[in-house]
Structure formats: structure tokens, C-alpha cells
Amino acid sequence: MTVQVPLVDLDRQTEEIRADVEAGWSGVLERSAFILGSQVADFEASFARFCEARFCIGVANGTDAIELALRAAGVGRGNEVLIPANTFIATALAVLRAGAEARLVDCDPATYLMDQGEAVARLNRKSRAVVPVHLFGQIAPGDDLITVPDLVMIEDAAQAQGARRHGRAIGSFGIAAATSFYPGKNLGAFGDAGAIVTNDPELAKKVSALRNWGSTEKYHHPEVGFNSRLDTLQAVVLSAKLARLTQWNEERVKAASLYDQMIDDRAKPPITLPGNDHVFHLYVIEVDDRDTVMAKMQQAGIGVGVHYPVPIHLQGALGHLGHKVGDFPNTERAAQRMLSLPLFPGITESEQEQVVEALFAAIG
Numbered sequence: 001m002t003v004q005v006p007l008v009d010l011d012r013q014t015e016e017i018r019a020d021v022e023a024g025w026s027g028v029l030e031r032s033a034f035i036l037g038s039q040v041a042d043f044e045a046s047f048a049r050f051c052e053a054r055f056c057i058g059v060a061n062g063t064d065a066i067e068l069a070l071r072a073a074g075v076g077r078g079n080e081v082l083i084p085a086n087t088f089i090a091t092a093l094a095v096l097r098a099g100a101e102a103r104l105v106d107c108d109p110a111t112y113l114m115d116q117g118e119a120v121a122r123l124n125r126k127s128r129a130v131v132p133v134h135l136f137g138q139i140a141p142g143d144d145l146i147t148v149p150d151l152v153m154i155e156d157a158a159q160a161q162g163a164r165r166h167g168r169a170i171g172s173f174g175i176a177a178a179t180s181f182y183p184g185k186n187l188g189a190f191g192d193a194g195a196i197v198t199n200d201p202e203l204a205k206k207v208s209a210l211r212n213w214g215s216t217e218k219y220h221h222p223e224v225g226f227n228s229r230l231d232t233l234q235a236v237v238l239s240a241k242l243a244r245l246t247q248w249n250e251e252r253v254k255a256a257s258l259y260d261q262m263i264d265d266r267a268k269p270p271i272t273l274p275g276n277d278h279v280f281h282l283y284v285i286e287v288d289d290r291d292t293v294m295a296k297m298q299q300a301g302i303g304v305g306v307h308y309p310v311p312i313h314l315q316g317a318l319g320h321l322g323h324k325v326g327d328f329p330n331t332e333r334a335a336q337r338m339l340s341l342p343l344f345p346g347i348t349e350s351e352q353e354q355v356v357e358a359l360f361a362a363i364g
């Protein structure tokens with residue numbers, strides 16, 4: 001069956017920015033400034049402005065962004081980091097790679113975001129940091145965590161470029177936000193890319209060194225660092241897309257509210273928390289017998305997806321934590337019931353109508 005409506009359509013965005021990218025890339029080629037060229041600093045300044053933050057440091061991908069932010073904040077061996085069980089695996093892997101241990105927290109069944117009350121209850125002597133994940137495009141509440149003495153908060157904002165909570169943007173809740181510019185994100189590169197956004201000058205300085213072999217001065221390496229720089233060619237793409245991000249996010253919100261009108265309780269439309277400006281990285285509903293509904297929709301040419309089918313506590317990568325089925329019931333239930341519908345800037349009303357028609361036909 002040919003795809004009638006894809007889950008994500010990047011071609012439309014690519015066409016919109018093609019001329020800007022071609023012009024920008026020829027500037028890079030003329031100067032052969034492939035590593036940390038001026039376009040990287042230009043994008044960092046623009047993205048910091050977009051987030052109303054003082055600093056943005058571009059890195060190679062979103063996983064590195066989380067790891068480097070944790071390391072720069074002094075989180076590592078012997079520390080525990082609270083993270084939601086309901087997230088993409090990268091959140092957990094970044095914690096482990098920083099040398100710390102992950103302490104998982106179940107999600108709020110209404111929003112799928114980390115349950116803040118449970119996170120507070122899981123704090124212990126080893127708790128050193130928390131990484132709330134602004135999942136699907138809305139900011140995870142963290143007011144009760146930010147006031148815990150000596151607990152560092154790094155926001156995982158991979159899915160939330162442009163989201164706000166009570167008017168505040170990513171990076172203003174914790175000491176830093178880490179984000180991903182994976183191609184399908186609201187702001188996506190033409191490959192891997194990521195960034196850290198912060199108002200903290202010390203953290204910004206440390207991350208800038210860590211991404212560049214631990215160096216602030218060429219050939220001097222006072223500490224162990226990484227090769228994790230934002231590629232100059234990707235910075236050109238990101239600047240071109242950033243100029244359109246507000247409009248593209250508005251298109252997502254508009255499409256989400258059209259779905260809200262068309263979808264009823266048979267498929268539990270997503271909930272936006274009061275105070276949140278959601279940017280709908282994903283539009284996630286819940287259905288009974290999800291796998292059958294998904295298969296039928298795919299047969300009808302609708303590109304649906306599941307984010308995420310296997311909770312991270314049941315992944316081999318976290319097997320050392322000794323978790324079992326039943327440990328995080330809200331996350332496990334969501335993993336069996338959630339379904340992501342096609343949503344991207346430029347999706348048309350008639351495409352959305354096709355999606356909803358296929359959805360209700362599949363539900364029966």
C-alpha cells in the first residue's frame with residue numbers, strides 16, 4: 001500500500017529552505033571553514049536569542065548534549081540522576097555515559113511526562129541531578145524539584161524547541177537544557193546535531209571545552225574532553241530553519257487543534273497542561289488494541305508510529321538496574337496504548353481528515 005499521509009514529511013521543509021541552504025553552503029565551501037566556522041557561532045547566537053538564554057553551545061547530537069551538560073555540572077561517578085521511565089533511550093544512555101546511575105520515575109498517565117511527586121519521593125542520598133524530559137513538545141513541570149538543595153536540573157528539550165511554560169522557554173528551568181536537532185525534530189538538521197542552552201557562564205565555558213577535546217586554547221588540554229562539535233554545514237541548515245520555526249510551530253499547533261476537534265474519547269486526544277505552550281513535536285493519542293489499530297491504519301496508507309513501544313526499564317541497556325514488568329505501570333500501559341498520528345508543518349486539512357477517517361475505521 002502506498003503511503004497517503006506520512007508520519008513526518010521533511011520534503012516540504014527542505015524545499016522551503018533549499019535556496020538559503022545552497023547559498024549558505026557555498027559560503028562555507030569558499031572558505032573551507034568546515035569545523036567551527038563562523039556559521040556555527042551565528043547559529044548559536046540566534047538559537048540563544050530564540051530561547052531568551054545567554055548562551056548556546058552547539059554539539060554533535062542531542063545525546064552528547066545531555067552527557068556534556070551533566071559532566072559540566074559535575075555529575076558523574078557515584079551520583080544518581082532521576083529520569084522518567086517514559087522517554088527515548090538516549091536520556092538514560094547519556095546519564096550512564098556520564099558515569100552516573102539512572103534512577104527511573106514513572107510518568108503521569110494523563111500527560112506521559114515524568115511524575116514530579118514520584119520523583120521527589122525517589123530522592124535519596126545519592127541523588128545529584130534530575131533530567132525532566134519535555135516529551136512530545138510540552139515542558140515537564142519541575143517546580144518541586146528545582147527547589148531541592150544541591151539537585152542539578154538539566155532539561156531534556158530534544159522534543160521542545162519553542163515550547164514555553166508560564167511564558168518561560170527551555171533552558172530557564174534548570175541550569176541548562178540539552179536539545180537535539182535530529183532531522184525529524186521541530187528544528188532539525190540534515191544529519192545529527194544538538195545544543196546546550198544555558199544562562200550559566202561557568203557551565204557554558206565548561207561545555208565549550210568539553211565538546212572540543214577539553215580545550216580552550218589550541219593544543220592545551222587540561223581535562224579529558226570529546227570531539228562533539230556542531231558541524232558548520234548543519235549550522236547553515238539550522239539557521240535557515242530557525243528563521244521559520246515560529247511559523248512552523250504555529251502550523252503544528254493549528255493542526256493539533258484540528259485533530260482535537262475531530263478526535264473523541266475513543267482515542268483520548270493529548271492533554272496540554274495549564275500554563276504550557278505545547279509545540280506538538282508529536283501528536284500522541286491512546287487507543288485500545290493499539291497494534292491492530294496501527295496495522296490497519298498502515299494498511300490504509302497512514303504513517304502512524306509509536307513513541308515508544310518498549311519502556312526503557314525493560315531494555316537490556318538498563319538491565320543492570322534489575323527492573324521488571326510492573327515496576328512502572330503508567331509507562332508500561334502507555335507503551336501499549338500510545339499511537340502517534342501524522343503531524344508536521346504543512347499537513348493539510350484533507351490529509352488530517354484522511355488520518356481521522358482511517359483511525360475510526362480501524363477502531364471500528
Ligand SMILES: Cc1ncc(COP(=O)(O)O)c(C=O)c1O
Pocket residue numbers: 061062063064087088090091133156158159179180181182192193194
Ligand atoms: C527525548 C530525547 N532525548 C534525547 C534524544 C537524543 O538526541 P540525538 O538523537 O540527537 O542524539 C532524543 C532524540 O533522538 C529524544 O527524543
